[in-house]
Structures are given as C-alpha cells and as structure tokens.
Amino acid sequence: MTFTYEDHNAMHTVVMTKGVPDFREGQVSFDEDGHLERGKTPTVMNPNDKHALRAAFQTKVRNGGHVSLMSMGPPGYKEVLQEGMADVYADDLYLLSDREMGAADTWATAMTVATGLQNLDERPDLVFAGFKTADGETGHTGPQTCWCLDWPMITHALSLDIDEDAGTVRAKRLVDGDVSEIETVEAPMPCFIVADPEFEPTYRKASHRLKHKDLREETQQRAEEYEEHLKVWDHEDLNLDPDYIGLDGSPTIVAGVDPIPKAPSEREATVIEADEREALEPVLDELTPYATGD
Amino acid sequence: MTDAVEEYEAVVVGCGPGGAAAAATLARNGVETLVLERGVDAGSKNVSGGLIYAEESAPYTIDGLFPDFREEATERPVTENLIHNIAGDKVKSFDIGDLHHHDTAWADAVLRRKMDSWLAQQVHERTRETGGGLLTEVHVTGLLRERGEIVGVTTEELDPIKADIVVAADGVNSELARDAGLMDWEEPEEWFQGVKAVVDMEPELINDRFDVAPDDGAAHLFSGDLFDGVRGGGFLYTNESSLSIGTVFHLDSIAEERAEPHELLDSLLTHPLMAQWLGDEYDEREYSAKLVPDSKKAAHPSPHTDRLVLVGDAAGQMQAQGPIIKGMNHAVTAGALAAEAFADARARGDPSQAGELYEKKLHDEGVMDKLQPTGYKMFGQLGEVGPVDDLSNAIADSAVGRFGVRAAGGLLERAYSSPRLISMIPDTKLPYVTLPTVIAEELGEPVAEENTVSPPDLADRIGDLTYDVDDPHIELLDKSFEASGTAVTACPVSAEDFGGGCYRDEMVQTNGSTEHLVSLDTQPCVECGTCAIVADTEWEHPAGGKGVEFNRG
Numbered sequence: 009m010t011f012t013y014e015d016h017n018a019m020h021t022v023v024m025t026k027g028v029p030d031f032r033e034g035q036v037s038f039d040e041d042g043h044l045e046r047g048k049t050p051t052v053m054n055p056n057d058k059h060a061l062r063a064a065f066q067t068k069v070r071n072g073g074h075v076s077l078m079s080m081g082p083p084g085y086k087e088v089l090q091e092g093m094a095d096v097y098a099d100d101l102y103l104l105s106d107r108e109m110g111a112a113d114t115w116a117t118a119m120t121v122a123t124g125l126q127n128l129d130e131r132p133d134l135v136f137a138g139f140k141t142a143d144g145e146t147g148h149t150g151p152q153t154c155w156c157l158d159w160p161m162i163t164h165a166l167s168l169d170i171d172e173d174a175g176t177v178r179a180k181r182l183v184d185g186d187v188s189e190i191e192t193v194e195a196p197m198p199c200f201i202v203a204d205p206e207f208e209p210t211y212r213k214a215s216h217r218l219k220h221k222d223l224r225e226e227t228q229q230r231a232e233e234y235e236e237h238l239k240v241w242d243h244e245d246l247n248l249d250p251d252y253i254g255l256d257g258s259p260t261i262v263a264g265v266d267p268i269p270k271a272p273s274e275r276e277a278t279v280i281e282a283d284e285r286e287a288l289e290p291v292l293d294e295l296t297p298y299a300t301g302d
Numbered sequence: 303m304t305d306a307v308e309e310y311e312a313v314v315v316g317c318g319p320g321g322a323a324a325a326a327t328l329a330r331n332g333v334e335t336l337v338l339e340r341g342v343d344a345g346s347k348n349v350s351g352g353l354i355y356a357e358e359s360a361p362y363t364i365d366g367l368f369p370d371f372r373e374e375a376t377e378r379p380v381t382e383n384l385i386h387n388i389a390g391d392k393v394k395s396f397d398i399g400d401l402h403h404h405d406t407a408w409a410d411a412v413l414r415r416k417m418d419s420w421l422a423q424q425v426h427e428r429t430r431e432t433g434g435g436l437l438t439e440v441h442v443t444g445l446l447r448e449r450g451e452i453v454g455v456t457t458e459e460l461d462p463i464k465a466d467i468v469v470a471a472d473g474v475n476s477e478l479a480r481d482a483g484l485m486d487w488e489e490p491e492e493w494f495q496g497v498k499a500v501v502d503m504e505p506e507l508i509n510d511r512f513d514v515a516p517d518d519g520a521a522h523l524f525s526g527d528l529f530d531g532v533r534g535g536g537f538l539y540t541n542e543s544s545l546s547i548g549t550v551f552h553l554d555s556i557a558e559e560r561a562e563p564h565e566l567l568d569s570l571l572t573h574p575l576m577a578q579w580l581g582d583e584y585d586e587r588e589y590s591a592k593l594v595p596d597s598k599k600a601a602h603p604s605p606h607t608d609r610l611v612l613v614g615d616a617a618g619q620m621q622a623q624g625p626i627i628k629g630m631n632h633a634v635t636a637g638a639l640a641a642e643a644f645a646d647a648r649a650r651g652d653p654s655q656a657g658e659l660y661e662k663k664l665h666d667e668g669v670m671d672k673l674q675p676t677g678y679k680m681f682g683q684l685g686e687v688g689p690v691d692d693l694s695n696a697i698a699d700s701a702v703g704r705f706g707v708r709a710a711g712g713l714l715e716r717a718y719s720s721p722r723l724i725s726m727i728p729d730t731k732l733p734y735v736t737l738p739t740v741i742a743e744e745l746g747e748p749v750a751e752e753n754t755v756s757p758p759d760l761a762d763r764i765g766d767l768t769y770d771v772d773d774p775h776i777e778l779l780d781k782s783f784e785a786s787g788t789a790v791t792a793c794p795v796s797a798e799d800f801g802g803g804c805y806r807d808e809m810v811q812t813n814g815s816t817e818h819l820v821s822l823d824t825q826p827c828v829e830c831g832t833c834a835i836v837a838d839t840e841w842e843h844p845a846g847g848k849g850v851e852f853n854r855g
C-alpha cells in the first residue's frame with residue numbers, strides 16, 4: 009500500500025489506542041460469576057498506550073512536528089481520546105467509528121486502522137502502538153497494522169533517537185528471553201514502533217523541558233474543547249467494504265472462556281523451627297522432588 | 303540531535319524570594335533567564351516564620367517587583383506586635399510596635415508554599431518571554447568549570463548548562479556557595495535553627511482570640527526561661543486560617559545544651575500564656591525546620607567569584623534584628639541588585655564585572671550595614687567575650703540589676719523598641735534568657751489560664767509529612783559519638799531514645815571494647831542542614847522532586 013501524500017517537512021507521529029475497562033481497584037466491578045460488568049466499569053485509555061503516547065510526545069518535544077491519536081471503537085471512545093490529549097499530548101484526534109466496524113477482532117481492527125492511517129492528509133513518519141491491551145491481552149493489533157502498511161517495525165522499544173536528516177530512527181529494544189538483553193536497532197522512516205511498558209521518555213535539555221511544559225499546558229487547554237480537534241470517520245469515509253471489517257471481517261472465533269479459579273484464601277503451612285540442623289530435614293525432603301524435576 | 307552544551311545568558315538557582323527577585327529583574331532587563339528549582343513546586347522545600355517586610359529604605363521590595371504580591375501571596379498584615387518576657391508562669395509583655403514599624407512600609411505573614419508557588423508562576427511567565435523559563439524538580443549539584451573558571455552549572459537531571467551569570471539563590475544550605483568555597487558549614491555560632499508548626503484555626507476564631515479585624519493580624523514573640531536556657535526565642539504569627547508558631551535558637555546553644563528542638567517548641571506550645579490563643583482544640587498541620595544564617599557573622603562581605611553571585615540565605619544575608627527576623631526581604635533586595643548589576647555590566651559590554659558591581663551596590667544601598675551593623679561590631683561582639691558576658695549576666699541577675707529593671711520598666715520597653723540599641727545586642731544569654739527572665743520576675747504578672755494543648759509526638763509529626771524517598775543524600779563520614787553525636791539531639795526529627803528519626807546512637811561491642819557510635823537514616827529528613835554543621839557528614843540535597851515536601855512552609 010502506498011501513501012498519496014508525500015510532501016511534508018515536519019515529523020508526523022500517530023499513536024493507536026483503545027479504550028479498556030478501568031481495572032484499577034475501586035473502579036472495576038465483577039458480577040457473582042466473576043464476569044466483568046462493563047456497564048458499571050468506566051472505560052479508560054489502555055494504560056500501555058499511554059507509554060506509547062509518551063514516546064510520541066517525546067518526538068514532538070525533541071523534533072517538533074505533529075502528534076495524532078487514533079482509535080477504532082464506539083462513539084464513547086471520544087473520551088478515551090480526550091483522556092490521552094489531557095493526560096499526555098495530542099494535536100488532533102481521530103476516531104474510526106460506525107456500526108459496521110463493531111465486534112472486530114484484531115485482524116479486522118488492524119485493517120481498519122491501517123486504512124485510517126492512509127486516509128490522513130499527511131503520511132506519518134512514525135506510528136506507535138502500545139504493548140498489549142489490558143482487556144484482550146493479544147498484542148496483535150499493532151503488528152498486524154504494521155503488516156498492512158508494509159513498514160519496518162521495532163517492538164519492545166525502550167528509548168528512541170530520531171535523525172530527521174537521515175530519515176532514520178534508532179531505538180533501544182528489550183530482547184526477551186531467558187536472559188533479557190537490550191539491543192540497539194536502526195530503521196528507516198516511516199517506521200512502526202511498539203513501545204515497551206518500560207519506555208521512559210528522557211529530557212536532559214532545559215530547552216526540552218521548557219517546551220514540554222508549554223506543550224503540556226497547551227494540550228490540557230485543547231482537551232477542554234477536544235471535539236474541535238476530533239475527526240470521526242465511518243467506513244464510507246475510509247472507503248472500506250463492510251465485508252472486510254467489523255464482525256464480518258473477523259476470522260477469529262473465540263472457542264470458549266475458562267474462568268481463572270480464585271486463589272484459595274488461606275494456604276496450609278507447616279511451621280518449622282529451624283534452630284537445629286535436623287529440624288530442616290523435612291524441608292529438604294519436600295523440596296528435593298522439585299529440584300530433580302519430578 | 304545536537305550535543306552542544308546548552309547556554310542561557312543567566313541561570314538562577316532556586317526560586318525562593320531571592321531567586322524570584324533576581325529572575326524578575328533579569329527578565330525585565332531582557333536577559334534570557336533560566337530558573338532551576340529542586341522542589342516539585344517552588345515553596346515545597348521552604349520554611350520561614352514568617353513575616354515578610356517591605357522596608358522603606360530598601361531599593362527593591364517584593365511588591366515593587368510583583369505588584370499583586372500582597373493580594374495573591376500573603377496571609378494577614380501585622381497590625382499588632384508584642385514581645386512577652388517569661389519567667390515560670392509570670393509574663394511581662396512589651397509592645398514593640400515601634401521597632402516593628404521602624405522603616406517598615408508593610409509586613410505580612412506568609413506561608414511559603416503558597417507564596418513561592420505564586421511567585422514561581424509569575425517568574426515562569428516573565429522569563430519564558432526572554433527565551434528561558436522556570437523548571438522545577440531540577441537539583442543543581444555544582445558549578446561547571448572550564449580551565450578552572452566557573453562557566454555554568456551541573457545538575458542531576460539535565461546536561462550541564464553554561465551561562466554568563468549564575469545567581470545562586472539556593473538558600474541556607476547552598477551547595478553552590480560551598481562548591482565555590484565562599485561559604486562553609488563549620489561554625490555553629492554562625493547559624494540559628496528554626497523549627498515551626500502550622501496550626502489550623504477558623505478565621506473567626508483567630509479574629510476573636512487575637513482581637514483583630516478580619517484583615518488584620520498579630521505577631522507575638524517570646525523569650526525568657528521557658529526554653530531551658532537555650533539562647534533564642536519563639537514566635538506566633540496569624541495567617542488567614544492558621545497560626546505559624548515556632549522557635550529560633552542559636553545553633554551553638556542547641557548543641558551545647560544538647561537540647562531537643564521539638565521539645566523546645568513544645569515548651570512554647572504548652573506554656574500557660576498560649577492557652578488564650580490556642581484554646582482546647584489543637585490541630586497541628588505541619589512540622590518543619592530549617593537553618594537560618596546569622597548575617598552578623600555569616601554574611602559574606604564579597605559574595606561573588608567569576609560568574610557566580612550569591613544572594614539571600616546562600617550569602618548569609620539574613621538579619622536577626624533583635625527578636626525580629628528579616629531574611630526574605632534582604633534576599634529580595636540582593637536578588638534584584640545582583641540582576642541589576644548584571645544588566646549594567648552587560649550594557650557596559652563587560653558582563654564579567656557583574657560580581658564587583660553587585661558587591662558595590664550591596665554597600666551603596668545600605669544592605670551590608672543592615673546585615674552587619676557597626677553597633678554590633680563595636681559593642682555586641684565585645685559582649686560575647688566570656689568574662690564580659692558572665693559579668694553582665696551576673697549584674698542583670700543581681701539585686702542591683704533587679705532594682706534597675708524595676709525602676710526602668712517603661713524605659714526597657716522603649717529600649718526593646720529601639721532599632722539602634724537592638725542592633726547592638728550581643729549573642730549571649732543576657733538578652734535572650736537572663737534579662738527577659740528578670741523582667742518577668744520583677745515586673746510580670748502570673749498567667750492564670752490553664753493550657754490543655756498536647757502537641758503530637760515526634761513520630762506523629764514525621765508521619766504527617768509528605769516524603770518521596772530517594773537514595774540517601776547525606777553520608778555520615780565519622781560515626782563516632784564525639785564527631786557526630788550532637789546530631790542525635792540537634793536534628794529536629796531525631797531524639798535520644800527515639801528509633802524513628804534520622805540520627806540515633808548506640809553502644810556497639812567490638813573485640814571486647816565498647817564503642818559509642820551514631821547511625822543515620824535519611825528517610826525522615828526535613829533537609830534543615832543542621833547535621834551538615836554539627837556532625838561529620840557529606841551533605842547534599844536530594845534529587846529534584848525527591849525528599850520532603852512541605853505543603854504549608
């Protein structure tokens with residue numbers, strides 16, 4: 009897929025986000041069977057997406073340009089976008105929303121969002137996604153969107169440096185494994201970035217912190233009248249065939265959901281007074297089978 | 303990204319009254335000014351009594367620089383001013399309105415969190431227009447040098463920053479003044495320690511109990527025998543809906559007497575005289591403490607070197623005019639004069655002359671004379687010499703002295719109100735303890751009221767404070783009791799036989815011998831600076847935004 013818009017000179021960054029139930033203590037409510045009560049639980053911006061938005065905000069502070077926040081979801085997600093604008097930063101907001109898009113799985117969502125990205129006036133240089141949503145926990149949507157765009161992708165990004173002249177982005181990324189390592193990679197822009205939850209923006213220049221302060225003030229003001237900075241696009245605006253989006257476009261079938269049994273409230277414990285060597289024998293007896301892998 | 307060192311024309315470190323005045327004056331002169339403050343908010347680290355004075359003779363006052371200051375940032379003006387001489391339950395009160403009003407355009411009570419945050423907002427707006435601005439949560443750690451010359455500052459949170467002038471307005475525990483070798487943390491004689499409690503009270507109750515109109519306020523000062531012979535005194539100021547009650551003592555006296563500062567504060571809070579103002583319900587909101595320089599001994603006569611100028615407490619410019627404490631106003635004047643000096647020097651094409659010009663202005667504008675009065679130099683210091691001191695105390699306490707006090711009752715009140723006489727007072731027991739005690743015994747009336755206040759204990763006071771604990775910022779270099787044991791009592795959040803404070807001492811058995819050792823836990827530290835002087839430490843402030851956060855100040 010190619011973008012039609014080519015001539016731009018300022019960095020354009022887009023962050024993808026999604027609303028999730030607010031799982032924090034005191035906010036979330038479950039019914040007797042342990043099912044989430046969506047109606048009673050407020051919807052908030054997916055916490056991991058905030059890390060992504062902070063990463064994008066860092067590019068704005070350091071390199072200037074423009075940060076857009078985009079989501080696909082019901083009309084109520086407007087407030088999720090507003091939350092991102094108020095709590096972190098956004099120049100403008102995009103909501104991809106209509107009935108046809110409803111009940112989409114990660115694939116149909118990725119298709120829709122990728123189309124939304126292509127529908128922007130200006131081709132983004134960087135698109136960010138957060139690492140997994142707090143409800144679905146799949147971590148698929150970001151990479152699948154990137155696949156649709158056919159861009160290079162950096163996942164688990166911990167920090168970023170952009171070289172606008174060279175048109176490249178360098179990143180430190182976490183390589184998971186038995187031993188976690190951090191590697192440095194470089195990719196040409198446009199590039200897709202999945203921010204790690206450990207992403208910490210750093211501002212070691214006074215001028216950057218001052219700009220950060222200005223921009224935070226601006227975005228908070230903007231968030232009060234966010235609808236003036238919000239565009240809502242339906243499938244027609246995006247020229248999308250309803251058969252390929254929403255429920256109809258979703259190949260995933262959820263076979264069933266098993267509730268996670270509640271942890272027993274009290275554990276049985278044997279107390280051993282370890283004053284003498286012999287007293288520790290039963291402990292060793294208990295542990296040996298595990299040590300040998302039985 | 304460029305790796306070039308950032309440069310601003312001026313860097314101001316600290317946004318208390320000194321830093322705010324300097325920054326506002328630099329901005330007014332079109333100087334690109336960056337202000338760096340370590341607190342989460344300006345004021346979150348600061349403590350004062352506090353009455354801020356606007357002196358008629360001062361070239362700069364805070365409301366001159368910030369016209370809405372009194373409207374937006376202060377509490378009540380002082381319309382009544384008394385000093386109470388105390389001996390046991392006997393009290394003789396003098397009206398020191400004359401001393402208070404001398405050279406005073408106005409004086410208002412302030413709470414530093416509110417005052418400094420408001421100032422910081424103004425400062426940010428004004429400096430932002432110059433291309434700089436104010437940043438909080440930045441801890442300036444020292445001076446940036448090139449070939450031995452000061453060219454800027456280093457910080458914990460940012461890359462080094464260069465500037466044509468560095469204004470150190472970083473307060474009494476200035477790391478910059480120490481880095482430059484202009485000030486030290488050696489002599490307890492050069493410092494006071496101030497401790498304070500803010501007590502909430504409904505405005506109507508305040509009006510009632512202090513007999514003041516809603517827009518008026520009172521200032522009460524206390525001295526005599528209620529502080530176990532420790533040299534210093536107490537204060538009580540009315541805010542809009544709270545009282546500021548505290549004590550200020552000579553640090554050497556606190557150290558010598560092994561006094562516990564929080565107990566001295568409690569002695570004031572529980573004195574029968576206080577009952578009329580405190581009533582039955584005592585609602586203490588914040589306990590705080592900070593060192594206070596004594597300009598008579600600590601003010602630097604030439605507070606600059608290279609591109610660095612010191613203003614306010616950082617330069618020791620804190621005047622104890624008898625019982626009246628004037629630090630904030632001098633910090634304002636000095637900050638503005640330093641800024642003016644830089645603007646003048648820059649206009650002459652030689653910014654490096656700023657320091658010399660600043661020093662000259664301090665003298666020409668009469669600031670140095672207030673900070674180090676000639677009367678004190680001639681007579682006061684003489685009174686501090688051992689035999690003279692002993693003799694004066696003995697005379698005041700003798701039958702002859704007591705007769706004199708009785709005969710001269712009215713005269714004494716006038717003497718207390720004489721700025722000139724007050725400036726000559728030596729730092730001995732005579733003015734702080736002996737004389738007030740004798741006055742109260744000979745002229746005073748017993749207070750009948752019963753004081754039912756029971757102040758919170760130290761653990762509760764610490765528990766009520768807000769902390770964002772970071773790595774330890776103070777290192778105890780010498781753990782022996784001889785070197786550092788004084789901190790166990792002198793630290794305002796430590797006490798003998800109290801495990802929840804910063805300093806504690808213990809007997810440790812090592813190879814058959816017993817050692818008396820001191821240990822330090824900086825968690826409850828209120829960053830007062832006391833142990834930098836009375837213990838052997840490597841003392842630094844915590845990182846930006848870390849450590850204690852005062853909500854009232």
Ligand SMILES: Cc1cc2nc3c(=O)[nH]c(=O)nc-3n(C[C@H](O)[C@H](O)[C@H](O)COP(=O)(O)OP(=O)(O)OC[C@H]3O[C@@H](n4cnc5c(N)ncnc54)[C@H](O)[C@@H]3O)c2cc1C
Binds near residue numbers: 339496
């Ligand atoms: C109990 C008590 C009662 C007092 N009563 C009065 C009174 O009634 N009237 C009066 O006029 N004065 C009073 N004073 C003295 C007065 O508070 C000081 O003289 C005054 O605050 C000095 O102002 P300043 O601007 O020099 O320093 P400060 O007000 O101390 O401001 C210094 C600022 O620098 C910041 N800072 C420090 N180090 C760094 C660093 N390394 N990096 C970045 N920022 C840093 C601090 O956070 C702070 O905001 C009292 C003091 C005490 C403790």
Ligand code: SF4
Binds near residue numbers: 794805824828829833
């Ligand atoms: S540890 Fe030192 S600086 Fe901290 S409160 Fe105690 S005496 Fe003050």
